[in-house]
Amino acid sequence: MKKKLIVLIFCGFCLVAFQIHNTIVFKEPLKWPKANYDFLKNPLSAQKIELGRALFYEPMLSRNNTISCASCHSQYTAFTHVDHDLSHGIDDRIGTRNSPALMNLAWHKVFMWDGAVNHLDVQALAPISHPDEMDEKIENVIIKLQKTKIYPNLFKNAFGDSLITGENTLKAISQFMLTLVSANSKYDSVMRKQTTFTLQEKNGYSLFKKNCSSCHKEPLFTNLEFENNGLPLDKDLKDVGRMKVTKNSKDSIKFKVPTLRNIEFSYPYMHDGRFKRLSDVLKHYTEKVQQGPSLSKQLLNPIVLTSNEKVDLIAFLLTLTDKEFIFNPKFSYPKKIFSTTPQE
Ligand code: HEC
Ligand code: HEC
Missing domain, CATH: 1.10.760.10 (Cytochrome c-like domain)
Incomplete structure (x- = not known):
C-alpha cells in the first residue's frame, strides 16, 4: 500500500515536472551567429511563450488599462509604431523617441536606442514604469493579474505556481519576444x-x-x-x-x-x-x-x-521583407486566450 502511494506520488511528480520542463530548444537559423541570450537561465517552453504573448497584448500592464506593449509595437509593422515619429503612450502622451522594430532580440546585448537597458528580462520594466508610456508599477500589475480568471492559470501552466511574481512576468514577456525571429525574407x-x-x-x-x-x-x-x-x-x-x-x-x-x-x-x-x-x-x-x-x-x-x-x-x-514574420499567427493578438475566458 505504502509502495503504491510512493509510486503514485512519484508519477504525479514526473507528470508535473514534464509539464513544466518541456523545454523548447532555441535554434539559430543556418549560418547565423550564436544567440547572446542565456536560455539556460530562462528555458523556453510553449506555456511560457504563450503567457508572454498574452502579457505583450495585455493593457492591464498600464495604469488605466489602455496601453499594451503591442500599442507601440504592432506586428503588421514589424513590431514598431507605424506613422508615429515619436511614440504615443498613456493619455496620448508623446515620448521622445521612435519605437524600434522588435525582432531577432535574442542576439542583442543591450537594449534601447542608447543601450540604457542591459538585459532583455528587465527591459519591460522601462515602458511599464515610464510616465509617458504605461505609467504603472509592476507591483500593481501583479495585483491586477492575480485577480483575473485567466492569469493565475496561465502562470500555473507555465511556472507550476499560480502565485504571480514580477520575475516570472518579466521572464514570460522575454520568452515571447525571443521567439520573434525574422529570417525568411x-x-x-x-x-x-x-x-x-x-x-x-x-x-x-x-x-x-x-x-x-x-x-x-x-x-x-x-x-x-x-x-x-x-x-x-x-x-x-x-x-x-x-x-x-x-x-x-x-x-x-x-x-x-x-x-x-x-x-x-x-x-x-x-x-x-x-x-x-x-x-x-x-x-x-x-x-x-x-x-x-x-x-x-x-x-x-x-x-x-x-x-x-x-x-x-x-x-x-x-x-x-519577411511576410512570414509579419503575418505569423503565433505572434498575433492571442484571441483564443482572451475570448475563451472572461478577463474579469
Ligand atoms: C557608420 C554606420 C552606418 C553606416 C555606414 C550606415 N548606417 Fe544606416 N544607420 C546607422 C545608425 C547608427 C542608424 C540609427 C541612427 C539614429 O537613429 O540616429 C541607422 C539608421 C538607418 C536606417 C533607419 C532604420 C530604422 O529602423 O529607423 C536606415 C533605413 C538605414 N540606416 C539605411 C542605411 C543604408 C541604406 C546605408 C548605406 C547607404 C547605411 N544605412 C549606412 C548606422 C549606419
Ligand atoms: C508608448 C509606446 C511604447 C510602449 C507602450 C512600449 N514600448 Fe517598447 N519601446 C518604445 C520606445 C520609444 C522604445 C525606444 C526607447 C529608447 O530608446 O529609449 C522602445 C524600446 C523597446 C525595446 C528595445 C528594442 C531594442 O532594439 O533595443 C524592447 C525590447 C521593447 N521596447 C519592448 C516592449 C515591451 C515588452 C513593452 C510592454 C511591456 C513595450 N515595449 C511597451 C515604445 C513603447
Whole structure:
C-alpha cells in the first residue's frame, strides 16, 4: 500500500515536472551567429511563450488599462509604431523617441536606442514604469493579474505556481519576444540558394555591401554597435544617444544601429522618426552626413550614388521583407486566450 502511494506520488511528480520542463530548444537559423541570450537561465517552453504573448497584448500592464506593449509595437509593422515619429503612450502622451522594430532580440546585448537597458528580462520594466508610456508599477500589475480568471492559470501552466511574481512576468514577456525571429525574407532564400535576385536587386546588394554593411551587418543587418551616422542633433529633443548612458563625449549622437530587416514596414526612420521614406534616408547618406568629432569612420568619405543606384539599393532593401514574420499567427493578438475566458 505504502509502495503504491510512493509510486503514485512519484508519477504525479514526473507528470508535473514534464509539464513544466518541456523545454523548447532555441535554434539559430543556418549560418547565423550564436544567440547572446542565456536560455539556460530562462528555458523556453510553449506555456511560457504563450503567457508572454498574452502579457505583450495585455493593457492591464498600464495604469488605466489602455496601453499594451503591442500599442507601440504592432506586428503588421514589424513590431514598431507605424506613422508615429515619436511614440504615443498613456493619455496620448508623446515620448521622445521612435519605437524600434522588435525582432531577432535574442542576439542583442543591450537594449534601447542608447543601450540604457542591459538585459532583455528587465527591459519591460522601462515602458511599464515610464510616465509617458504605461505609467504603472509592476507591483500593481501583479495585483491586477492575480485577480483575473485567466492569469493565475496561465502562470500555473507555465511556472507550476499560480502565485504571480514580477520575475516570472518579466521572464514570460522575454520568452515571447525571443521567439520573434525574422529570417525568411527573399534575401534569406537567395542566401539559401532557393531563389535568385533580379538584376536590380543584385546591383543593390553590391552597393549595400560597399556602403552600408559595415554597420548594418549581415545576417542581422546590424553590427549591434553604437554609431554616429551623421544626423544633425535635433534642436528640440537634444538627444545625444549613447552619451546619455556613458557620459563620454566620444559617444555623442551615437545610437544603436537598427536592423534593416522588414524596413519596408517600420517607417518612419531613425531614433526620432525624422524620415518617412527610404529615399529620404538615402538622401541623408549621400548629401547630408554631418561631419563631427564622433562621426563613425565609415562615413568620413562621402557615399556617392547615382539616382539609378539609389533605386537599385532600395530594391535590395525591399528583399528584406519577411511576410512570414509579419503575418505569423503565433505572434498575433492571442484571441483564443482572451475570448475563451472572461478577463474579469
Ligand atoms: C508608448 C509606446 C511604447 C510602449 C507602450 C512600449 N514600448 Fe517598447 N519601446 C518604445 C520606445 C520609444 C522604445 C525606444 C526607447 C529608447 O530608446 O529609449 C522602445 C524600446 C523597446 C525595446 C528595445 C528594442 C531594442 O532594439 O533595443 C524592447 C525590447 C521593447 N521596447 C519592448 C516592449 C515591451 C515588452 C513593452 C510592454 C511591456 C513595450 N515595449 C511597451 C515604445 C513603447
Ligand atoms: C557608420 C554606420 C552606418 C553606416 C555606414 C550606415 N548606417 Fe544606416 N544607420 C546607422 C545608425 C547608427 C542608424 C540609427 C541612427 C539614429 O537613429 O540616429 C541607422 C539608421 C538607418 C536606417 C533607419 C532604420 C530604422 O529602423 O529607423 C536606415 C533605413 C538605414 N540606416 C539605411 C542605411 C543604408 C541604406 C546605408 C548605406 C547607404 C547605411 N544605412 C549606412 C548606422 C549606419
